[in-house]
Amino acid sequence: MKFIDLFCGIGGFRLGFERNGYECVFSSDFNIKVQETYERNFGERPTGDITQVNPNDIPDFDVLLGGFPCQPFSISGRKLGFEDTRGTLFFDVCRIIEAKQPKVVVLENVKHLINHDKKRTITVILNALSNLGYNVSYKILNLKDFNLPQNRERIVIVGCKVGNFDFNKIRNHKSNPLKDFLDTDGNFDYLEKSEYTILEKEYIKVQKESGLKFIGYRNKEGFKGVRPNSMHLNRVHRQPNRIYSVDGYHPTIPSQESAGRFFIYLPEEDRVRKLTINECYRIMGFPDNFIKHPLIGEQYKQIGNSIGVNMTEELAFQIINQKLLNITDESSREITGNLQELLYN
Template sequence: MTNNVKFIDLFAGIGGFRLGLEQAGMECVFSSEINDHCKETYFANFGERPYGDITKINANDIEDFDVLSAGFPCQPFSISGKQLGFEDTRGTLFFDILRIIKEKQPKVVLLENVKHLIHHDKGNTFKVIINKLEELEYLVSWKVLNASDFGVPQNRERIIIIATKEKTFDFSKLQKKKRVYLKDFLDKDGDFEYLDPSEYTLIDNPTIQKSGLIFAGYRNKKIRKNGVRPNTEHLSRVHKQPNRIYSVEGVHPTLPSQETSGRFYILVDGRVRKLTIDECFRIMGFPETFKKVSPLGELYKQIGNSVCVPMVYELGKEILNQFFIENTQTTRRGKVQVKEELQGDLDSYRRFAVNL
């Protein structure tokens, strides 16, 4: 009943949105992505090469769709929240999302960004985004969601903005899952890159943080000096991100897109090794069958830029539940009933006519 809900995949990357929304039962009718390596990965996995630069795409050329999805790059606007129309955002990639929305009027807009978007440019960026969507007569709701609530062992907070036509999206209906831990997502075997014990220091009695992270130690690289109090080496914030070591008994910190050499170190069975690229894809919820066709540095970038697939799946399911299933059933019921009633009327008219 929902297999004809169509979506478009903007800023598609390697297709995290596509995977999650297709799993939820939607159909992708268009995608756009500018980066050649991402396009290759996308093609290898979905058999379609995304259209390129979104700024060059004419909205009229896009097939009609119901849901617009986009994990767009965060850029400042030179305007403040309350001003004129969406034209003010011209020159930013968000403007291109707006002009496609304005032209195509999708029922649902699903946007994803880093949590920091709320504070970006002292809150102005976020305010502009919400106001411009409202100016296009959408009802906007948003929430910060964590991948670790959706069945993957990664502390990855992202803001999700959902703009809709008839009623607001109800985030409280999302089904969250029990926390899972990194130890259950590791490769069974492989050529692991272990560190020599002389290269790191493990701390005594590491504790689990509320987020599920367990800071277990650090690589013996330069420790920050500025503003660091003596005897605080046991605190994760004293160490630069690529020097931190986390225990697999907890969850993993956010995989960032800037880390192209995969310096993610984990403590497993008393030894420290790098997280493998397959493990990175797994803790974003990508299927084992996903084809990784780019050079390793690009793959680290791609997965760090992507989106937690099971989180998108849950969002997709709830979007269908709240905006399409009830409506589709109503429309269907409407159509079927009306057809049956008409048929009934026609039959009785015929009977009536025969009796004339």
């Protein structure tokens, strides 16, 4: 069971697939700092810019994995040819699929992809995969359903040459609250009492859908214009100033936050502290012995860009469990001429 790891980041997909016995035969990411972390952990430097990769240089593989950046297409969703996606990174995913004919393709993206550009982006992606001969299914998955205490929604698209990926078979494991994932001792970065406000009891509830428990906020300037009696609403506070209780889940760790301003309230101590960088990696499913980049800002960015490992682990398991790799007809692996000629001659 061989796979390739495109837009690999620090290897969130790879960890989950390796845990299920798959072997990585090729990886690509053009960010030098990301490549450094990947190499430290997997002993292999990813190839750079995907747009420069000739598929004929990639060894054969069964599964293509890719958390590609979301870009608008300039064509209408009704057009079918993936050639029309030229100029986007998704086009590069497609030309590798066309040349290598993997049995399964797994793509991951932010939840917002589903509505991006008035739903045209997702329509073009689904059409293009189907046009390449794949049965396609997709679903929005949330890390909190994979035993990780983080509300992190991602769209996962799976294309199969034979059969169809059934998301209903995914084994969900509702996570315990954040408190069960925290370090018990260490050099924690606590806030002074004067630096934050904890809400009155009647305002504190675990939010139904997300499982977040917004409990207070850091006392920052800039509350001008906020209507009276609305300070208990989390939306009036900027994200890095919001404080969540460890009795609930953590909000999505974003990629733009390079200072790690994630503040958590510990009811038993009645104190607020920063989530540590190790805890950030843990609630993305990375093992404690994962080697992080030496620069702290990069550590935060890289984990925020990543995919949750428990989720990729389950996807890897389901591909085997649902027998989506059991293709016996070798003829389906032939390269379909035209586009190859167009690009490389």
